Amino acid sequence: MKPDRRLDVRGAACPGPSVMVAEELKEMEPGQVLEVIVDSEGIANDIRELVQDGGHEVLKVEETDGDIRMLIRVGGVETDSTATDGTVRTCAGSLPSTDTDSVMIAQSTGVANPERAYATFLMSEAALAMDLDVVIFGFMDGVTVLVEREVERIRHPEFPPLIDKAREVLRNVEACACELSIQARGITSDDLLDGVKVVGASKFLKLITDPGVDVVWL
Template identity: 70%
Template sequence: MEPDKRLDARGAACPGPTVMVAEELKEMEPGQILEVLVDSEGIANDIKDLAEGEGHEVLEVEETDEGVRILIKVGGGSEGEEPSPEAVPITPEKVMIAQSNGVANPERAYATFLISEAALAMDFDVVIFGFMDGVTVLVEKEVRKVKHPQFPPLIEKAEEVLSNDNVEAYACELSVQARGITSEDLLEGVEIAGASKFLRLVTDPGVEVVWL
């Protein structure tokens, strides 16, 4: 089957390939075929989940000499067309990143914003809530210290995510008080919130919580 578009996502760090595919699918017409090439089966499975969750049909996933090849048929076809049993659209909900580790764990600090980026690409709204040591991922001077050779500086990723209109970010009031943090220390767009806000979010059935 000849694809309408090809996307080479090899070499991109997670969640880069998923974000790239999500953006590409938004630009394509119903019924068109997208061919994606990625480095590993794990990334391919992530893309498969994304595509099917957004109402597209995954036609093929196969390992080749060049990497793992995925064929995706864009959903939303002509009236009367039978949808794939697996291609059932989901209703976008809200994802909450509950961050309790902070910049002392760079991998989890990056994950706060990389997972947020992936969620936004999947049309979820995002809430980031930093509590305990996790508030440090929302403190500008602390975030500026974190760098990793595989990723952009953390401050760049944080500012990019927090500037999105579909992102809310909160720092736990108790945690900032305990650490002498003020609102002026926080990244732009971050608000200070108390336990009631946190509890309303984690008990809301429309919010999926990711604990970091």
């Protein structure tokens, strides 16, 4: 089968490949086929989840010389749900049933743990690629991932500067900082990154008790 488009995401750090695939699929027409080349099993599995959750169809996955080639058909049209080899596939265009439409990244560790600080924004980016609404909620030490001067000093050789990633993600999510937590640390609203709201405990409790919101604790 000849693909309509080809996307090579080899060398891109997670969640970059999933985000790139999601953006490419949004630009394609129902029934078109996208070929994706990846260089790790973990990234391939992430893309498979993204594709199936989005109502698209993974037609083929094959590994050659350490690279993995995936063929993905864009959802929105009815297709034969049974492959020629007898295996049953998800019908393109049929979304999985789920009660979850939002994710809250509950951040309590802050910049003292750079890995989790990066994960706050990388996981948010992955959730956005899955068309989920995202809330980043900083409380206790976690509010520091929303403080501009703190985020500016965090860097990792495998990723862009954290400040760049944070600003990019915050344009597309709701970000909240616990008022008590910032007051206890001498932080003011002027210290926060653009777009961050100062909220109280009721907002936090509303989110964690909402059955439509999955919570990721960091």
